[in-house]
Amino acid sequence: MIDWLDEFRPPEFPDTSRALAEPQGLLAAGGDLTPAWLDCAYRKGIFPWNDPDEARLWWTPTPRAVITPDSFRIPKRLNREVRNSDLRVTTNLAFRQVVEGCSMPRPDSEGTWIDGDIEAQYPRLNKAGRALSVECWDQHGEIAGGFYGIIIGAAVFGESMFTRHSGASKVAFATAAPVLFELGVQLIDCQMKTSHLARFGMLEMNREEFESRLQSAVEQGPIPPLPGVLK
The missing domain is CATH 3.40.630.70 (Leucyl/phenylalanyl-tRNA-protein transferase, C-terminal domain)
Incomplete structure (x- = not known):
């Protein structure tokens, strides 16, 4: 099970070690795409990827x-x-x-x-x-x-x-x-x-x-x- 990120709170992500093995690298859902959220994510090797009609999903696959x-x-x-x-x-x-x-x-x-x-x-x-x-x-x-x-x-x-x-x-x-x-x-x-x-x-x-x-x-x-x- 993955965490739901509250877009109204300061950007914060779970530890990347908690990413799922299946689907590979899925870490969290929710959050926002403001510059602050994106900066926080990319610095940890986390990136957004989802279909436009899905909830926002964040990934950190391994191997990279x-x-x-x-x-x-x-x-x-x-x-x-x-x-x-x-x-x-x-x-x-x-x-x-x-x-x-x-x-x-x-x-x-x-x-x-x-x-x-x-x-x-x-x-x-x-x-x-x-x-x-x-x-x-x-x-x-x-x-x-x-x-x-x-x-x-x-x-x-x-x-x-x-x-x-x-x-x-x-x-x-x-x-x-x-x-x-x-x-x-x-x-x-x-x-x-x-x-x-x-x-x-x-x-x-x-x-x-x-x-x-x-x-x-x-x-x-x-x-x-x-x-x-x-x-």
């Missing part, structure tokens, strides 16, 4: 999929694709458009977990420098894909990505990740392993190791701002 500066790699074939791509890559120029793109239904999914609260609250984090977006643009100036995430200290929490142009999300991540690591990011949290991101050197960590690495990263001072244009 991450990419670190030491593990990161770009396969040679993909590196050639990125170099030869005519897509332009920018950061934080179209945060709302990226979230909207990520919320659209996909062929392999029945719906989306990105609801109105997320679309309302996460742009506030972006304006405060606590969330980032990376955008790909085609030759006509139309957004072709990208991804967004939360950033606290030297930790980036990848939230979602989308593509309207073949390979756009791969180009966005392959272009942005090296810059993030050069600026001092210690860890990119991918939440759970996917074949899409596994090619970039994803590791799986148990809860103890992940939370230790996470604590070190979030306690660092903020990294310098990302350049507006990456490619």
Whole structure:
């Protein structure tokens, strides 16, 4: 059984060790998506994920999929694709458009977990420098894909990505990740392993190791701002 979080009280979460084994990582329900709640959650490795018509659910699965500066790699074939791509890559120029793109239904999914609260609250984090977006643009100036995430200290929490142009999300991540690591990011949290991101050197960590690495990263001072244009 999981705890119900009172949205009218200061944000507080159960110890992550109490997360369920089935469904894997489910920790609590309720609470809110204000910046204070989100900051408290992400610092502990907890993130919201639920269907829009469900109660708010909070998760902290183990093992945890991450990419670190030491593990990161770009396969040679993909590196050639990125170099030869005519897509332009920018950061934080179209945060709302990226979230909207990520919320659209996909062929392999029945719906989306990105609801109105997320679309309302996460742009506030972006304006405060606590969330980032990376955008790909085609030759006509139309957004072709990208991804967004939360950033606290030297930790980036990848939230979602989308593509309207073949390979756009791969180009966005392959272009942005090296810059993030050069600026001092210690860890990119991918939440759970996917074949899409596994090619970039994803590791799986148990809860103890992940939370230790996470604590070190979030306690660092903020990294310098990302350049507006990456490619």
